[in-house]
Amino acid sequence: MGVTIIPEIIRESLNNLVKNGERSDDRSFDDYRDIYLETGVISKAEGSARVKIGKTQIMVGAKPQIGEPFSDTPNVGVLMTNSELIPMASPDFEPGPPDERSVELARVTDRCMREAGVVDLEKLCIIEGKKVWMIFLDLHIIDYDGNLMDAAVLGSMAALMDTKIPEARVEDDEVVIDPEKKVPLPIKEKALMCTFAKIGGELIVDPSLEEEQVMDARISLGMRADGSICAMQKGGMHPLNKDEILKAVERTGEITKKLMEHLPQNNQ
Amino acid sequence: MITIITNKILGKNSTSSKRADGRASDELRPFKIEAGVLERADGSAYLELGGNKVIVAVYGPRELHIRRLMQPDRAVLRCRYNMAPFSVDDRKRPGPDRRSVEISKITSEALMPAVFLEKFPRSTIDVFIEVLEAEGGTRCAGITAASVALADAGVPMRDLVVACAAGKFEGEVVLDLSEVEDKDGEADVPVAIMPRTGEITLLQSDGNLTPEEFGKALNLAIEGCMKLSEAQKEAIIKRYGD
Numbered sequence: 001m002g003v004t005i006i007p008e009i010i011r012e013s014l015n016n017l018v019k020n021g022e023r024s025d026d027r028s029f030d031d032y033r034d035i036y037l038e039t040g041v042i043s044k045a046e047g048s049a050r051v052k053i054g055k056t057q058i059m060v061g062a063k064p065q066i067g068e069p070f071s072d073t074p075n076v077g078v079l080m081t082n083s084e085l086i087p088m089a090s091p092d093f094e095p096g097p098p099d100e101r102s103v104e105l106a107r108v109t110d111r112c113m114r115e116a117g118v119v120d121l122e123k124l125c126i127i128e129g130k131k132v133w134m135i136f137l138d139l140h141i142i143d144y145d146g147n148l149m150d151a152a153v154l155g156s157m158a159a160l161m162d163t164k165i166p167e168a169r170v171e172d173d174e175v176v177i178d179p180e181k182k183v184p185l186p187i188k189e190k191a192l193m194c195t196f197a198k199i200g201g202e203l204i205v206d207p208s209l210e211e212e213q214v215m216d217a218r219i220s221l222g223m224r225a226d227g228s229i230c231a232m233q234k235g236g237m238h239p240l241n242k243d244e245i246l247k248a249v250e251r252t253g254e255i256t257k258k259l260m261e262h263l264p265q266n267n268q
Numbered sequence: 269m270i271t272i273i274t275n276k277i278l279g280k281n282s283t284s285s286k287r288a289d290g291r292a293s294d295e296l297r298p299f300k301i302e303a304g305v306l307e308r309a310d311g312s313a314y315l316e317l318g319g320n321k322v323i324v325a326v327y328g329p330r331e332l333h334i335r336r337l338m339q340p341d342r343a344v345l346r347c348r349y350n351m352a353p354f355s356v357d358d359r360k361r362p363g364p365d366r367r368s369v370e371i372s373k374i375t376s377e378a379l380m381p382a383v384f385l386e387k388f389p390r391s392t393i394d395v396f397i398e399v400l401e402a403e404g405g406t407r408c409a410g411i412t413a414a415s416v417a418l419a420d421a422g423v424p425m426r427d428l429v430v431a432c433a434a435g436k437f438e439g440e441v442v443l444d445l446s447e448v449e450d451k452d453g454e455a456d457v458p459v460a461i462m463p464r465t466g467e468i469t470l471l472q473s474d475g476n477l478t479p480e481e482f483g484k485a486l487n488l489a490i491e492g493c494m495k496l497s498e499a500q501k502e503a504i505i506k507r508y509g510d
Contacts, residue, residue, distance in 0.1 A: 042321070042352075042354055042355070042400060043401065044319075044354065044355060044356060044357055044401050044402070044403075045354035045355075045401075048354060055307040057306070057307075059352065061352060061353065061354020061355075062354070063353065063359040065358075065359060082362060084362055086350065086396065087325075087327075087348065087396050088306070088312075088323070088324075088396040089325075090308050091330070095348050097363070136353065136359055138352065138359075138362070140352050140398070140400070142306065142325075143306045143307050143308055143309075144308060145307055
């Protein structure tokens with residue numbers, strides 16, 4: 001992955017802006033950029049979404065496959081998240097196997113959805129110990145302008161809510177799939193992620209690319225609709241103190257509530 | 269801003285054609301091309317053709333870091349054709365496979381003749397083609413969109429390469445095979461041309477055709493190219509004016 005060099009003058013000016021309570025695009029510290037969300041954009045995917053936060057753009061597709069459950073959870077379906085920071089999205093992204101940023105993005109997204117219990121995975125079991133539905137969530141990052149985490153989780157949530165899987169029945173120990181009959185994925189929770197960047201000693205929500213490039217640290221919080229925290233990930237070269245983290249948690253409640261309004265109202 | 273048409277209406281059964289979607293034998297699927305759809309890329313384009321959805325980004329000319337690829341007298345043009353895992357019925361495993369490696373290579377060869385590579389020694393022009401949804405004919409869709417993205421990036425070119433396939437389905441030579449026709453059909457002939465001179469920059473053929481049928485398919489594909497070529501120009505005019 002290439003390294004973009006940030007001129008000192010930009011670093012200083014962004015830091016100074018934040019110290020004066022401002023940001024380069026005139027947002028307040030708790031404001032997201034414009035959010036755009038559209039579902040059902042890929043007809044071949046059983047569920048899909050396109051999400052934009054500012055200029056950051058992600059396509060998310062959900063595809064089900066029948067597979068074997070993990071041996072320690074024989075009656076539970078599988079949700080797998082995979083991400084590709086494709087070179088289209090930024091001059092810094094290179095083709096090739098997923099690098100650490102891509103793996104982190106996929107794993108954090110996965111954790112957020114899984115720990116929140118977004119999908120009722122037990123309902124995805126077809127034959128205990130043998131056959132379960134595996135839902136693959138693929139994050140395709142096509143334009144990178146900062147804050148991939150929140151966009152990824154928002155897009156994933158929307159794509160899962162959009163997903164319809166074929167009905168699977170068991171006849172003589174064989175799985176019979178009826179592709180004509182589609183049933184919505186059993187969604188039992190909603191969760192979204194909210195990311196803060198620490199710049200100029202303050203935590204600001206939804207860092208743009210410019211802000212990410214100069215931030216000291218980052219913290220992402222996954223929160224369920226009921227306000228409980230389902231995932232958290234700190235990033236960046238510098239530490240955060242406890243107060244900062246608690247403040248972030250406190251602010252996330254209100255911010256996530258607003259963010260939830262972007263999701264489709266009902267499952268399907 | 270891309271508006272994705274989530275349509276499933278491919279043809280309206282107006283003609284008495286044998287084709288599954290009711291198109292005439294020389295009829296393209298509905299299409300649209302948009303230039304400049306991405307923020308970060310130097311140039312970009314989005315194309316829909318029937319159920320295909322393809323997005324292309326161009327970076328460069330820019331510094332080439334891999335020294336062994338560097339050409340002292342011209343730029344290299346690298347293509348990466350990639351299918352999103354969700355673009356097909358059975359999830360495609362991410363990453364390159366033999367098919368996408370081959371398509372990447374022929375795509376770059378299809379585009380290269382049109383680009384003034386000699387203006388940019390020791391550098392690279394990178395073309396990234398992402399197939400978001402596939403419905404037959406993605407390599408051609410990728411090439412057609414890639415030219416528009418190159419133009420959008422301001423890369424100097426002799427012409428806008430455009431590609432289209434023809435083939436044979438149930439004994440008839442037809443233009444622009446759909447997914448069904450591609451799978452069940454007898455032959456597929458993807459063609460790319462430089463419309464100003466008519467020079468062909470890509471030609472493949474897969475399946476059995478008599479020489480007459482091949483000639484007919486080639487002509488048909490070129491006709492299809494000319495129609496798409498108009499849409500390419502319109503996309504650029506729409507973005508930049510005359």
